[in-house]
Amino acid sequence: MSERRVRVRFAPSPTGALHIGGVRTALxxxxxxxxxxxxxxxxxxxxxxxxxxxxxxxxxxESFKWLGIKFDEGVSFGGEHGPxxxxxxxxxxxxxxxxxxxxxxxxxxxxxPEELEAKRAEIENFQYDARTRGxxxxxxxxxxxxxxxxxxxxxxYVVRFKIEAGEAVHVDDLIRGDVKIMSDILDDKVLYKxxxxxxxxxxxxxxxxxxxxxxxxxRGEEWLPSAPLHVLLYKAFGWEDxxxxxxxxxxxxxxxxxxKLSKRDGDRLGFPVFPLEWHDPKSGEVSSGxxxxxxxxxxxxxxxxxLGWNPGTERELYSLDELVxxxxxxxxxxxxxxxxxxxxxxFNHEYILNKSAEEIxxxxxxxxxxxxxxxxxxxxxxxxxxxxDRVNFVHELWALCSFFFVAPTEYDEKTRKKRWKEDSAAxxxxxxxxxxxxxxxxxxxxxxxxxxWIEDNEYKMGNIMNAWRLTLVGEGKGPGMFDISAFLGKxxxxxxxxxxxxxx
RNA sequence: GGCGAUUUCGUCUAGGGGUUAGGACACAUGCCUCUCACGCAUGGAACACGGGUUCGAUUCCCGUAGUCGCUACCA
Numbered sequence: 001m002s003e004r005r006v007r008v009r010f011a012p013s014p015t016g017a018l019h020i021g022g023v024r025t026a027l028x029x030x031x032x033x034x035x036x037x038x039x040x041x042x043x044x045x046x047x048x049x050x051x052x053x054x055x056x057x058x059x060x061x062e063s064f065k066w067l068g069i070k071f072d073e074g075v076s077f078g079g080e081h082g083p084x085x086x087x088x089x090x091x092x093x094x095x096x097x098x099x100x101x102x103x104x105x106x107x108x109x110x111x112x113p114e115e116l117e118a119k120r121a122e123i124e125n126f127q128y129d130a131r132t133r134g135x136x137x138x139x140x141x142x143x144x145x146x147x148x149x150x151x152x153x154x155x156x157y158v159v160r161f162k163i164e165a166g167e168a169v170h171v172d173d174l175i176r177g178d179v180k181i182m183s184d185i186l187d188d189k190v191l192y193k194x195x196x197x198x199x200x201x202x203x204x205x206x207x208x209x210x211x212x213x214x215x216x217x218x219r220g221e222e223w224l225p226s227a228p229l230h231v232l233l234y235k236a237f238g239w240e241d242x243x244x245x246x247x248x249x250x251x252x253x254x255x256x257x258x259x260k261l262s263k264r265d266g267d268r269l270g271f272p273v274f275p276l277e278w279h280d281p282k283s284g285e286v287s288s289g290x291x292x293x294x295x296x297x298x299x300x301x302x303x304x305x306x307l308g309w310n311p312g313t314e315r316e317l318y319s320l321d322e323l324v325x326x327x328x329x330x331x332x333x334x335x336x337x338x339x340x341x342x343x344x345x346x347f348n349h350e351y352i353l354n355k356s357a358e359e360i361x362x363x364x365x366x367x368x369x370x371x372x373x374x375x376x377x378x379x380x381x382x383x384x385x386x387x388x389d390r391v392n393f394v395h396e397l398w399a400l401c402s403f404f405f406v407a408p409t410e411y412d413e414k415t416r417k418k419r420w421k422e423d424s425a426a427x428x429x430x431x432x433x434x435x436x437x438x439x440x441x442x443x444x445x446x447x448x449x450x451x452x453w454i455e456d457n458e459y460k461m462g463n464i465m466n467a468w469r470l471t472l473v474g475e476g477k478g479p480g481m482f483d484i485s486a487f488l489g490k491x492x493x494x495x496x497x498x499x500x501x502x503x504x
Numbered sequence: 505g506g507c508g509a510u511u512u513c514g515u516c517u518a519g520g521g522g523u524u525a526g527g528a529c530a531c532a533u534g535c536c537u538c539u540c541a542c543g544c545a546u547g548g549a550a551c552a553c554g555g556g557u558u559c560g561a562u563u564c565c566c567g568u569a570g571u572c573g574c575u576a577c578c579a
Contacts, residue, residue: 013579048578092568113577125506127575158577176509185507202579225574227509248509251572255515260572306528310517315529332516335510336572343529344518353542390541398542419539465538477540 006038008216011045017278021252029218030069031327042074042083049200056189063275067297081212086204093199097192105236109138109160124434125188130165135238159192174247175332181228183480206233218247261339271341294393299348308337349392355384363394386479402486407472415476424467443486471500
């Protein structure tokens, strides 16, 4: 059994955008598969036809493509264990449902949803189980003839798993250790619905994991309560020998307040909870994505990897490949983690710091163009080199450095009051003369000449520089003055100064 | 309500029977400086509570409380 090749899967339902918690689950699966030299399978669990949302499947695939998480097989990736869409596996499930029925481990039930609802209203804490199934309309309380007649007459039914009371069920969890539960508290779960000829999650999940030779099931904590049911199903099928090991990951919680992270939190606090922007086809609602918000996929990966796990070192910046080597599922934390989006922003900033000006310029250039500016890649890269370390996102660059490309048309009032002195106009007019005399307008040469001019005239460095800054930038921000003037060039620099002196 | 999981600074976490309980984010202050940032430095800030076990518990055990999840013919 230990010889088996490691195979894990990520199996979302195509019911909408991929939640960021789901992304983390997929990431951990991916890291686990890679570090064990195993396979990562992508399965679509669309057994609830009523919740199907068009475009969701494509969205999920594109999300992982953007993030750099690769699957070895599955929907759209091929493989020998297909089909990988559960709605295309109807015939397979039927075989296994029949197997359980024949073995007396499951039974047919005719109770309608309305009847069940009535029972729940009638009996407090009603549960369809060993205590109550004797009073319901099912193949246990009817003769075979009655059952056959009902089916022949076209009555819809479900198949329920017959759970015997009094058994202690153990789930061996990679993160939580041994979790024990008594079978008495489990209900006879619906395994199959005749109405749409589809199984429910529980049956499909076990059958598929078995057939697809999954060795480890790494999923969210919301599945922990039904894990004993799954263990019982493996036993009912006689598949204990190859039953996968389980690992239930803690959930992602709201940044503040109570409960698990939701889309609403993102809207309210201003951060994305989906990898990509999502257009809901039903409501027409648009939800922001990490990609569109300006996050680098590497930063998102790094951030998510550290939400609920860490390698025990003090380093926090790791590439996806490095994480593969370091990941240890047993070191995952057990408690839910609040979604600390501030930390996510910090990660993105660190990735900007570590990327070259050329790489950032590649992203920034289209934004410059979008503002109607025609600049060479070289000049854009120069600006990026000066400014990139100041921002958390590339798109923040424009607000910080548009003055490199567009001359100021107005001058910030506060800065003017603070920096524009009585004699500023006279001094800057004098400075124009100094600059005009320069043949070499390079940063170093300007600096030398201007510094000497300031010293010779015993001007105050701060007064000159800040007033000068106001003329070139329009406000009191930006990199060193000579960086700015050297980039603008002699002509533009002097033109901006003249215009400002005239206006101020 | 029942069942399960879980609990270290505001947040993410390291650690583990004897530690000045470590790091990061955020926050504050300072430094750098021609501005604004970045960066750097410093600082405040935590073992949920109550019982055990023990020479000693934040660490192990048991309770209590909080938190999270499940309790569907949803996944």
